[in-house]
Structure formats: structure tokens, C-alpha cells
Amino acid sequence: MADQKQEQPMQAATSIDAIDKRNLDWFLDKGVQVLIFIGGISAIIFVLGIFVFITKEGFDFVLSRFDLAEFFTSPNWRPTSSANPTYGALALIVGTASVTGTAMIVAIPFSLGAAIYIGEFATGKTREALKILVELLAAIPSVVWGFIGLSIMNALIIDLFNVPIGLNIFNAGVILGLMAAPIMTTIAEDALKAVPDEYRAAAEAMGATRWQVIRKVVLPAAKNGLVAAVLLGVGRGFGETMAVLMATGHSVQIPDSIFDSVRALTATIAAELGETAVGSDHYGALFTLGIFLFIVTFLINLTADLVVRGIKKK
Amino acid sequence: MTMQLLAKNTQRFWLALFIVMLLAGCGGRGEGGSSGRVVLENKGSDTLVNVAQAWAEAYREVNPNLAIAVTGGGSGTGIAALINGTVHIANASRSMKDSEKELVREKGHEPIEFIVGYDALAVYVHQDNPLTETTIAQLAEIYGEGGPTETWTQLGIEVPGCANQEIIRVSRQNNSGTYVYFREAVLGKQRDYKLGSRDMHGSKDVVDLVEKTPCAIGYSGLAYATDHIKMLGVSTVAGEAAVSPSTATAIDRTYPIARPLFMYTLGQPTGNVKEYLDWVLSDEGQCIIHEKGYAPVRAINCDGGDTTAEATE
Numbered sequence: 001m002a003d004q005k006q007e008q009p010m011q012a013a014t015s016i017d018a019i020d021k022r023n024l025d026w027f028l029d030k031g032v033q034v035l036i037f038i039g040g041i042s043a044i045i046f047v048l049g050i051f052v053f054i055t056k057e058g059f060d061f062v063l064s065r066f067d068l069a070e071f072f073t074s075p076n077w078r079p080t081s082s083a084n085p086t087y088g089a090l091a092l093i094v095g096t097a098s099v100t101g102t103a104m105i106v107a108i109p110f111s112l113g114a115a116i117y118i119g120e121f122a123t124g125k126t127r128e129a130l131k132i133l134v135e136l137l138a139a140i141p142s143v144v145w146g147f148i149g150l151s152i153m154n155a156l157i158i159d160l161f162n163v164p165i166g167l168n169i170f171n172a173g174v175i176l177g178l179m180a181a182p183i184m185t186t187i188a189e190d191a192l193k194a195v196p197d198e199y200r201a202a203a204e205a206m207g208a209t210r211w212q213v214i215r216k217v218v219l220p221a222a223k224n225g226l227v228a229a230v231l232l233g234v235g236r237g238f239g240e241t242m243a244v245l246m247a248t249g250h251s252v253q254i255p256d257s258i259f260d261s262v263r264a265l266t267a268t269i270a271a272e273l274g275e276t277a278v279g280s281d282h283y284g285a286l287f288t289l290g291i292f293l294f295i296v297t298f299l300i301n302l303t304a305d306l307v308v309r310g311i312k313k314k
Numbered sequence: 315m316t317m318q319l320l321a322k323n324t325q326r327f328w329l330a331l332f333i334v335m336l337l338a339g340c341g342g343r344g345e346g347g348s349s350g351r352v353v354l355e356n357k358g359s360d361t362l363v364n365v366a367q368a369w370a371e372a373y374r375e376v377n378p379n380l381a382i383a384v385t386g387g388g389s390g391t392g393i394a395a396l397i398n399g400t401v402h403i404a405n406a407s408r409s410m411k412d413s414e415k416e417l418v419r420e421k422g423h424e425p426i427e428f429i430v431g432y433d434a435l436a437v438y439v440h441q442d443n444p445l446t447e448t449t450i451a452q453l454a455e456i457y458g459e460g461g462p463t464e465t466w467t468q469l470g471i472e473v474p475g476c477a478n479q480e481i482i483r484v485s486r487q488n489n490s491g492t493y494v495y496f497r498e499a500v501l502g503k504q505r506d507y508k509l510g511s512r513d514m515h516g517s518k519d520v521v522d523l524v525e526k527t528p529c530a531i532g533y534s535g536l537a538y539a540t541d542h543i544k545m546l547g548v549s550t551v552a553g554e555a556a557v558s559p560s561t562a563t564a565i566d567r568t569y570p571i572a573r574p575l576f577m578y579t580l581g582q583p584t585g586n587v588k589e590y591l592d593w594v595l596s597d598e599g600q601c602i603i604h605e606k607g608y609a610p611v612r613a614i615n616c617d618g619g620d621t622t623a624e625a626t627e
Binding site: 164 | 387391394414476482489503504505509512519
């Protein structure tokens, strides 16, 4: 303020400068506008950029060497065979699907239960503490989960279930379920919170018990949000790499039971891309897996988004 | 009025920022110019990475002006980097493929190969496993495509704590040098691995998994052996005496699955690279690889080796 007063007498002398300075301001203003615009559309640019990149890298392979029937029906993934390389991804797709499915069986009861408890029953400090703990669970790095699977769960599963190896669908499913549960809990809880209190009050006024209120009123009203929570959990499961690489056993086979080792699409890319010659068939095949994964997760997320939009229209 | 003041301040701020950046730029360049250290890039095989690091550290005392930056990533990664010309020396646990050599020649260089040591590829089983020896043919029936051996019972033994006596095959990811060498040495060049093996992402992971899994069998470098795991003796033909893996049996080539470890350069090495490779192959360098659990390229005596090494410098 003191500075301002001192400069006032100099107004006349600097009035020509002032026009220039206003120009600088104007440029700054435009500059910041452009920056914010770029920030705003950056997500679109990145998604498109990634899609163009993986398509470009995988495209040669898709055109020249790709065999759609082999890719989806053959379990023979032998990209480095010297006699006859084959690129059947069926075992990898089944691996990813079985692990994600098991993870959802584990995660859905846990996360919906936690969301209902946090959203409907817990109050005050318990509620806050639980919310923080759930978020903390989401912050554990996936490699740590994988390490737990590899070093603790493996021996435990061999002992408990008397199976030959503990690195299998069950191990990876449980770990992935625990990893997906926090994000599902958070979204499901938001969905429950979005149900207006009037609904609950009205139901209680009709003489409904607490359980009846939740089951007959709150859950149906929050249905779309809960489905979206589950779908995002599925998307998380599909895309998870490190923990799955370590806990599934990384073994190319069609499983007969939940205690068989499998291999996931993501883990295959992670394990093999680093040592693959750029531009080779193997490289192209890995990018084709990438394109497939991208399309699947894109569809899952899009569905989740549409479901959530459905809730808002009502 | 306030606008004007603000603009003035902003201008001052940008000027200050510009000066700071200019100064920082100058400072950075000054530091870079004053250093006389030369950096050699050395990349490749995970099997060799520990030894390569030990060499790089020990060489700092031989030539303090030369820094050797060692990176792992796998034989394929190292060779790819050599082809692209981003490293001076590539480490590999397999020899370069003809196609890779061709790529180097296309860029106008000749790849030069140095054998810097040998690695016995040990066959590991759980310590409760009663098996003590195996043959190459038996391993091929366990690991190879179409091989009928699926259970330990078929080998005439019973492994305590192993459900269904199922053999759990532990292998490596399909582009590691170890995977490629084991296929060539045990299955033969044209035969594939049976699908369904657990493909681990590192030499140490194989040992860790076999150590904790009674049903398992796996192959990995001898250097990764621990006290809690059993190594099988291997014979080439059934009936012959099995040879236990050790540095001694790797040096005299009696152990059947010992592989050479390589370093590759672009063209005949000169200057610093040549001096470094000569030192690696000297008694001092070879005693370091021996200490790390691999076999040196020739029989040497490392107990009194220090003085000899000093003399050769």
C-alpha cells in the first residue's frame, strides 16, 4: 500500500509505458488461458496419443503375421520358439479373466460391506478413522502386495490346502481383491451418500427396521453407483500388473482349478517387452496384447461412466 | 494504478527468474567442464550384473579417472544397446545370434566377443526332495514339449510334502539368456519347452520359489545357491557318473550344463575399453568373478593372487 502512494505522482510520466504493460498483461492473460486450455484437454491428448502409439507399434504385426483365430483360440504362447513361434493368447486371456473374477468374488462382499458400514452405521471418529484406513490400504504399492503373495501366501496356501504350488489363481485373486477393495469401497460409499436422507426418513416413518431401510430403499436407490464401483474394480483388476506377475506363478496354461497357476496379459507384456528386439514379430505381438487390453479396459470404464451418468439423470 | 504496479512487479519477477536461470545454466556448464572423468557404459545380462558391478568397483582403484556405469536388464537388452551404439561393452549370458551380428555389421562395425568366465547352470530341487542326480535326457523329458514326465513318482521317488507328487517346473521368462541356453543345452535347438512352467523374472526368483515349494524343480546360476536348497548332480548319459555343479567342474568342462559368459564390443577395443577388458581377463579380474561364484576362464590360484595381480599391472 505504501508503495502505491509513492508511485502516484509519477502517473503522467509512465502513462505511455502503461499501455505497453497492459499489453504484457494481455499476453500473460492469453498465455495462461492457453496453458489452462492445454491442461484441460491434456487427458484427451494423452489417451489419443497412447492409443495411436500402441496401434502404430502393433499394426505391422496385425497386418502381416496376425491370425485372429490363433490369437483367440490357441493357448500356445511361444513367441521365442526357434522352430515355430506361435502367438495364441487364449491362455493369457483366460488367466487375466479368472484372476479378475476371483478378485471380484473376494472384493465385492468386502467393499460393499465396508461401504454400508461406513456410510450407514459408523458415526463420528469411527467413521473418519475407517475412511482413512481404507484410503491407506489403497496406498500400498502393488509390488508390496506381490511380494506378500510370493513370499508369505505361497507357503501358506501349500500348507493349508495341500496343493503343489501356492502361486495360483487363488493367491493372485485374494491379493487383487484386497487391492481393488479400497477404491470400490470409496466409490460405493459415495453412491450411498448420494441417496437423499428423505428416503431413509420416509422409510423409517413407515416403520421399516434399519436393515429393511438399507436393503429395500438405500441399496436399490444407489444401484447404479454400486455397479459402477464394481466395474471400476474390474478395470483395476484387468490392468494390474506387478502383483499379478508375482502371485499367479506366470505359467501359460488353461487352468482346471482355482489352485492352478496362470499368466495374465499385463504380466506377459511386463516380463517380455524389455528384452524384445524393437520391430520384431514378438514385439508386435506384445503390442497387440496391449491394444486388446486397452480396448477391454476402455469399454469397462466407458460402461462404468455411462452407468454413473444414468444415476444423475434421474 | 494497481494494474500498473502489478505489471511492473511481474516484469521484475520475470527478469529475476531469467537471471537466476542464466546463472544456473552457467554454473552447470562450469561443473561439467572441470571434470576429467571418462564414463564407460556397460549393460546387459542379469546373470553377470553382480560381477560386472564388482569389477567396476575394483577397477576404480586401478584407474580412478575411469568410471564404469553398469546396468542390468538382460542379455537381449545389452546386445540391443550395443547395436544402437549406446553402450561401450555389452554383457551377455548367451552368444550373439547371427541376426544380431548382422545388425551390427549393417552399422559398419564388427562385434568382437570376449569370454570372461563360465557359469554352471545348477538344477535345483527342494531340500526334502530325495533325488540327488539326474541326466540331460531326464531333464528334457521333464521340461521339453511332449515329454511324458509329469510326476515325481514317474522318476521312482516320493517327495515328502508334495501334493499329488506333481512336478512343478520352474523356468525363466522366454527371452532371458538363461532360458535360451538351457533350451539349447538340454532340449536341443529345435525343441520347445512344455507350456505351463512357472516363468520367473530373475535368477534369484527361481531359487527362492524352489526353496519354498516341495514339488518344484528349477534351473538357475550356481552363484544363487543357498544352504536351504539342493543341487542335483547331472550326467550327460544315464549310467555315467553324475557331476556336481561347482566352479571347478565348470572350469574343467566336466559339468555338462556350464555356459560361457560374454562381453561384446563394437570393433577391436582400443584405449580405455581395451585396458579394462585386459584387466577383467587378468588374474585380478578373474579372481573377482571366482569370488562371486562363477568359474574363471582358466585355472588360477586366487589365495595368493593379490601379489601376482599387483605384479602384472
